[in-house]
Every structure is written in structure tokens, then in C-alpha cells.
Amino acid sequence: MSAKALKAWYRVHKWTSLVCTLFLLLLCLTGLPLIFTEEIDVLTGATVEPSEAAPGAPAVGIDRLVEDARQRRPGDKVLYVSRDLDAPAWFVGLGKSTSTPDPSAVFKYDAHSGAMIQDIPQRQGLMFTIRALHVDLFAGLPGTLFIGAVGLFFLVSMVSGIVLYAPFMRKLTFGTVRAAKAPRVRWLDLHNLLGIATAAWLLVVAVTGVINTLTLPLLGLWQSTELADMTQAWRGRPPPSTLSSAQRATETARQAAPGMDVAFVAFPGTVFTTSHHYMVFMRGDTALTSRLLKPVMIDAETGTLTDSRSLPWYLTVILLSQPLHFGDYGGMPLKIIWALFDLVAIGVLGSGLYLWLARRRTSIETQLAELEGLAS
Amino acid sequence: MSTARIWKWPLVLAALTVFGLLAALLGQDALWWALSWATLAAPLAVIVICVRRS
Numbered sequence: 103m104s105a106k107a108l109k110a111w112y113r114v115h116k117w118t119s120l121v122c123t124l125f126l127l128l129l130c131l132t133g134l135p136l137i138f139t140e141e142i143d144v145l146t147g148a149t150v151e152p153s154e155a156a157p158g159a160p161a162v163g164i165d166r167l168v169e170d171a172r173q174r175r176p177g178d179k180v181l182y183v184s185r186d187l188d189a190p191a192w193f194v195g196l197g198k199s200t201s202t203p204d205p206s207a208v209f210k211y212d213a214h215s216g217a218m219i220q221d222i223p224q225r226q227g228l229m230f231t232i233r234a235l236h237v238d239l240f241a242g243l244p245g246t247l248f249i250g251a252v253g254l255f256f257l258v259s260m261v262s263g264i265v266l267y268a269p270f271m272r273k274l275t276f277g278t279v280r281a282a283k284a285p286r287v288r289w290l291d292l293h294n295l296l297g298i299a300t301a302a303w304l305l306v307v308a309v310t311g312v313i314n315t316l317t318l319p320l321l322g323l324w325q326s327t328e329l330a331d332m333t334q335a336w337r338g339r340p341p342p343s344t345l346s347s348a349q350r351a352t353e354t355a356r357q358a359a360p361g362m363d364v365a366f367v368a369f370p371g372t373v374f375t376t377s378h379h380y381m382v383f384m385r386g387d388t389a390l391t392s393r394l395l396k397p398v399m400i401d402a403e404t405g406t407l408t409d410s411r412s413l414p415w416y417l418t419v420i421l422l423s424q425p426l427h428f429g430d431y432g433g434m435p436l437k438i439i440w441a442l443f444d445l446v447a448i449g450v451l452g453s454g455l456y457l458w459l460a461r462r463r464t465s466i467e468t469q470l471a472e473l474e475g476l477a478s
Numbered sequence: 479m480s481t482a483r484i485w486k487w488p489l490v491l492a493a494l495t496v497f498g499l500l501a502a503l504l505g506q507d508a509l510w511w512a513l514s515w516a517t518l519a520a521p522l523a524v525i526v527i528c529v530r531r532s
Contacts, residue, residue: 268484276487277528295528298488299521302495390504425503432502435515442522 103269115262120458122255123451129249129311130448132236137429137440139229140188148227152191155214162216163349164367167194170218171209178206182374183348184366187392190214193222200371243318250315256308260301267298286460293453296446303443304450310423320416325373332399332409333376341370341377342403348380350405355382355398358410362386365395370402378402389431393421491521 103111135142143149164183171180171194178196185192190213195205210220238245271294279291297304352364362384368374375381380400385392395417399408413421425431429440462469498518501510 267488268481271484276484277524277531279529279532281532291532292529296525299491299525300495301488302492303499303518303521306496306499388506389502422503426499432511432514436502436511436518439515439518439522443518446522446525 108266108269111262111265115259115266116458118255118259118262119454122252122259123455125249125252126256127448127451129236129252130444130451132232134441134444135229135232136236137437137444139233140430142229148223148229150210150220151189152212152214152219155190155212159214161190161213163347164192164194164352165347165349166216167192167209167211167218168348170194170211170216171196171207174209174218175207179371180369181205181372182366182368185364186210186213191219200369200377201373203373246315246318250312253308253312253315257305257312260297260305260308263297264301267294270294286457289453289456289460293450293457296453297450300443300446300450304447306426307443310427313420313423314427317420320420321373324414324417328411328414329374332411333379336376336378339378345370345402346405351380351382351400351402354400354405354407355384355410358398358407359384359396362391362396375399379408393425393431394418395421487524491524494518494520 140149144151168180168183172178175196178198179200181195181197181200181202183192183194192211192213193208194211195208197205205224208222208224209218210222211217212219234240237249239248241248270290274291277295277299279295280287348367348369352367355364356362365383365385368381368383370379371377374383374397378401380402382398382400383395384398385395394413396410396412398410400406401408412418429436494517498514498516498520501517502514505511505514
């Protein structure tokens, strides 16, 4: 690499890192507990699990749960019914109006007894705060997009860091940490080792994180294109005076998507459907396909099938980015590995910050020559 | 040091990481999960070895 190119890459690495380092430290620190959200919720009692049911015990239909939820909050509208991924339980979300994105209440039901087992607190608690600091800095969509931009700076910083790795390692064997040398040299070696050893993980988590920040805009795109196309014939039609059975809608959807199971049911009038339809989102039963969703549109007046399509590629990309960012798809060992990588990432950021704070007013060429002199 | 020597270990670790990330996502049984844990632990183990050696 020419001296000029080296200098340019070094400058790119320095400035993109400086822009994003403090925010990335926040993301790494808040991300650490978020890896263990489920476990923390169970430990702190924030999650109530349904009681063990006898094998083969029949499940109650979701109509009963919806009716119960309506009676608990007569002024509210049912937004969705969704299924717990890990336990035989359903959630019913209600809102002040059907168009709201934020539920006013979410009730958890035992899928076998039909009993309401938890009124899940909304927008409060320590994990809510940690999640908000990680996802949107309490600033809604602009906050999320800002974090996406931080992620883009991090990606440029990663790429430039990888490019710089070669000239810095020209005279060193892999993994050298020169412990006897000046602290600055030791930290540089550590920065290079931690960064390059975890580079693939860092890139994957950064790319999937940036993709996840685009969830809302891409859902909006789907709504205004494909969903609008699916629902065109019903535009302007009044909502049905009485809704057909949601349970029957799920049964019709199961027939329309064989081999798949219900993930969630969007109720008529909410953002994922029309005022005239249930949208039943079905998911597969393998590790991979359980992450993917297929919407099935059911007429909420007659209970019959209206349409069913696969999600567009960009929503599939979002759904696949989620596990690769969260690390929640390989049991507890994978979560622990995720946490360890996260700690290494904090090490990369911390050592990078140290190197900048302890910098000397010498040119990059002088420093590089000095480092190589030390090595040889 | 030659380019190949510089990039050998970083590329091996990156390949193991990518394999591990995909194994748990695409694999259907416990074996794939175990492979995923083992390959993803490799970069972490290499860091520990290099730091302890110094």
C-alpha cells in the first residue's frame, strides 16, 4: 500500500470511529442484557409462564381470549392476537384505536385453560429502558434511523480497520501482543487482535443491526405497495358490523398454508390489514422457516379466504436479520457466546479510544516506521 | 511477511464464524447447534491463547 493510501485509510478509520465509538459503547453495553431478555424477564417475574398442561390437553379457541380481553378493557379495540414462541400461551394486544402502533394493554393467556395469566406492563421497567436506549434512544423512528446511521459509520470503520490491518502486521506474526513494550504498542496489538479475530461477527451484527433499523420504513413500503394491492378491492368499503370468528380465520389460514402454524392475527382496521380483513401471519416449523412469515388474508365478514402471498424479499431479509443480530437461535450456549463477542467488541472500542487519547503528535508514517522498528 | 501469511488466520477465523452463525440457523438438530457453538468459540479461544502467550 502506498504511503498516501495508507494515510487516507488511517484518516477514514480514525474519523468514522470517533463519530460512532461512544454510541457503539452504549449499544454494546445495552445489548449485553438484551441478549438475555427472556431469562431476565423470567427471573424478575416480568414473565409469567403458563402452568404445565397434561400431554394432548385440548387448547381453547382464541375467540374466548379475545372476548375476555374486550371485557377487561371495554373502551379499547383488539389489535392482534399472537402466539408465544416458546410456551403454550397467547397474547392479546389492545389499543385506544385500531390505528395505534402502541398497545394500551397486552394480556397473556394460558393456551390450555384459557385463563388470563398476566397483564404485561407496557413501556415501563428496567428492560424497557435498556431496550429503548438500544433501539431508538426514546426518540421513535428518528432515533432508530440515527442508530442505523451510527451503524453505517461503524461499517466503514470496520472495513477501513481491516484494510489497515495488513500494513500494521507486515512484520508481526498473527496474534502478537507485545507485552514488554510501551503501553501504546501493547494496546495497538490488542486492538488489532480483538478486532480482526471477531471481524466476521462484528460485521454480521453491524449489518443486521443496520437492516433492523429499517424495519418500520420497509413495513411502510410493503403496506403502500403489496398490501395496498392485496386490499385494493376493499378500499372505501365500510367495516363489517360484526366480526366473524378469529378462531375460524386461523383455521382457514391453516388450510391455506399447510404445514405452517399461526404466528399472529392482525385484527381488522389495524396497520397490517384492511378494515374488512383479518391478516393471519403463518410461520414454518424449522429453525429457519419459523422466522419467516406468510400473510393469509381472511374476510372478516364471511370468514372466507381472500388472498395469500409470500412476503417480499426485503421483509424476508429483515426477518432473517433478527436472529443474526439477537443471537437467540442456538440455545443458551449461543447466547453466552454472543455475550462474550459483545465484551470483545467493548474491548475493541475501548482500546481504539485509548489509542486516540494517547496519540502523539507524530505522523502516521513515523508511527508505523517506529512500530516496525520495534517489531524487527 | 507475505499477504497470504498475514491473512491466513483472519480468514480461517472468519470462515469458522460464518459457518457457526449459519449452522445454528439452518441446521435442524442438536449436532448442528454443537458445531455452531464450537466454531463460534474458536475466535474467542484464539484471543485468549494469544493474550496469555504474550
